[in-house]
Amino acid sequence: MVPRFIPPCLPSPAERPPTGPDWVHEIKHDGFRMMVRRDAAGVWLLTRNGHDWTQRYPLIAAAAGALRVRSCLIDGEAVACGDDGLPAFDRLRYRRTDGSVFLFAFDLLEVDGQDLRREPLEVRKSTLASVLRKAGPGVQLNEHLEHEDGEVVFRHACKMGLEGIVSKRLGSRYRSGRSKDWLKFKNPEAPAVKRESEEDWVRNYG
Numbered sequence: 001m002v003p004r005f006i007p008p009c010l011p012s013p014a015e016r017p018p019t020g021p022d023w024v025h026e027i028k029h030d031g032f033r034m035m036v037r038r039d040a041a042g043v044w045l046l047t048r049n050g051h052d053w054t055q056r057y058p059l060i061a062a063a064a065g066a067l068r069v070r071s072c073l074i075d076g077e078a079v080a081c082g083d084d085g086l087p088a089f090d091r092l093r094y095r096r097t098d099g100s101v102f103l104f105a106f107d108l109l110e111v112d113g114q115d116l117r118r119e120p121l122e123v124r125k126s127t128l129a130s131v132l133r134k135a136g137p138g139v140q141l142n143e144h145l146e147h148e149d150g151e152v153v154f155r156h157a158c159k160m161g162l163e164g165i166v167s168k169r170l171g172s173r174y175r176s177g178r179s180k181d182w183l184k185f186k187n188p189e190a191p192a193v194k195r196e197s198e199e200d201w202v203r204n205y206g
Contacts, residue, residue, distance in 0.1 A: 017150025
């Protein structure tokens with residue numbers, strides 16, 4: 001039986017990355033958003049729409065099942081890397097099952113029965129880092145940058161060919177749905193952006 005689904009928090013688009021001490025910045029990876037739940041009944045990998053994809057990504061499921069907690073709910077991005085080490089979305093799109101797909105985990109909603117959604121972002125991230133300290137390769141911590149100018153972080157992400165960044169407000173709670181406390185900025189040259197433009201064209205004119 002699939003557990004109760006909690007929809008993920010979604011970043012809002014914005015014109016330019018924020019600056020100042022109230023924000024942290026993360027790399028935005030080109031993959032599938034995934035909510036990973038572990039409890040006494042087992043492990044589930046749920047998409048942003050609540051579909052059960054546990055069987056697709058066994059490496060993630062195995063790592064989540066081996067975590068040293070009684071239960072947890074982790075928010076992250078399922079990613080497959082190409083030969084250049086960068087996320088390759090086509091590997092996810094065209095393979096229904098892939099044993100090399102791993103999770104970049106960036107938030108923790110629950111651990112050992114404790115709901116963390118009302119806790120500040122920095123508390124959730126610190127707890128997540130502790131939970132993942134000895135995790136297997138299927139679940140990796142998505143590091144964030146503090147005390148850095150958002151514009152500088154975004155430019156570096158673009159130079160590296162990454163999809164972009166997500167900036168998150170310190171002190172913010174976790175809320176399902178679109179949030180102004182999470183802001184996304186996409187590299188205009190990234191494959192994800194070009195792919196979305198092509199899909200929009202087909203939808204409108206194809």
